[in-house]
Amino acid sequence: MPIRKNLELLEELQKIDLGFEYIKNTRGKLPEQISELKEDFELKDANLNALKSQIEVIEKSQRKIQGDIDISSEKIKKYQAQRYEVSTNKEYEAINTEVETQEQKIEDLEKQILDLIAEEEEVKKEIEDLEKETKDIQQEIDEKEKELAETDEKSIKDEKKLTKKREKLVPEIDAKILRKYTRVAKSNNRVGIARVTKSACGACFRKLMPQVVVDVRAMDRYIFCSSCSAILLPEIEAEEA
Numbered sequence: 144m145p146i147r148k149n150l151e152l153l154e155e156l157q158k159i160d161l162g163f164e165y166i167k168n169t170r171g172k173l174p175e176q177i178s179e180l181k182e183d184f185e186l187k188d189a190n191l192n193a194l195k196s197q198i199e200v201i202e203k204s205q206r207k208i209q210g211d212i213d214i215s216s217e218k219i220k221k222y223q224a225q226r227y228e229v230s231t232n233k234e235y236e237a238i239n240t241e242v243e244t245q246e247q248k249i250e251d252l253e254k255q256i257l258d259l260i261a262e263e264e265e266v267k268k269e270i271e272d273l274e275k276e277t278k279d280i281q282q283e284i285d286e287k288e289k290e291l292a293e294t295d296e297k298s299i300k301d302e303k304k305l306t307k308k309r310e311k312l313v314p315e316i317d318a319k320i321l322r323k324y325t326r327v328a329k330s331n332n333r334v335g336i337a338r339v340t341k342s343a344c345g346a347c348f349r350k351l352m353p354q355v356v357v358d359v360r361a362m363d364r365y366i367f368c369s370s371c372s373a374i375l376l377p378e379i380e381a382e383e384a
């Protein structure tokens with residue numbers, strides 16, 4: 144088969160191979176973004192659970208303090224009833240002191256409850272904010288996963304098409320130059336064949352000797368870039384106006 148035909152087929156093959164590369168890149172940053180979002184979600188979710196446990200602890204303390212208040216209230220009632228049964232001033236004073244002690248205790252406990260209520264409100268607000276954040280993150284994860292699934296679905300279809308084209312094309316190309324192309328493409332960031340562009344190699348952009356440019360244009364033998372080894376194709380002539 145003439146060199147020119149092989150070169151044309153190789154260029155076609157190059158387009159297909161770059162197509163595979165393009166498809167591979169379409170997933171882009173999505174998988175990375177999704178895993179970052181999931182990490183963030185888990186962190187916030189753990190935080191949320193910790194805050195919810197905190198609420199339980201606060202409520203338990205409230206119940207405990209309320210119980211203590213009830214006990215003190217009962218005691219006061221009892222002392223008040225005893226007031227009518229005492230006969231000496233001393234006993235009366237003693238009861239009054241007890242009542243005052245319990246009243247002071249209740250006052251302190253009520254203050255503690257108020258502090259706990261304030262703390263609980265604060266934590267509940269944090270929970271509310273965090274729940275909104277985790278909900279938003281989950282929504283973002285869902286959207287990105289959907290996008291990725293759609294991309295992958297399209298990629299599979301496109302890859303199938305390219306694979307079919309490639310399988311049809313490869314047997315038509317001279318085996319020796321195909322091996323060379325494969326080798327160069329592998330080491331050359333997928334570029335095995337390139338057009339001369341402004342007297343430079345289209346793959347590595349190294350300037351070419353004028354004689355090389357002329358030889359490439361003749362297309363009667365394979366010419367390789369002396370720098371990156373890419374198989375060289377002549378520059379596309381500017382279209383006539």
Ligand SMILES: [Zn+2]
Nearest residue numbers: 344347368371
């Ligand atoms: Zn080159």
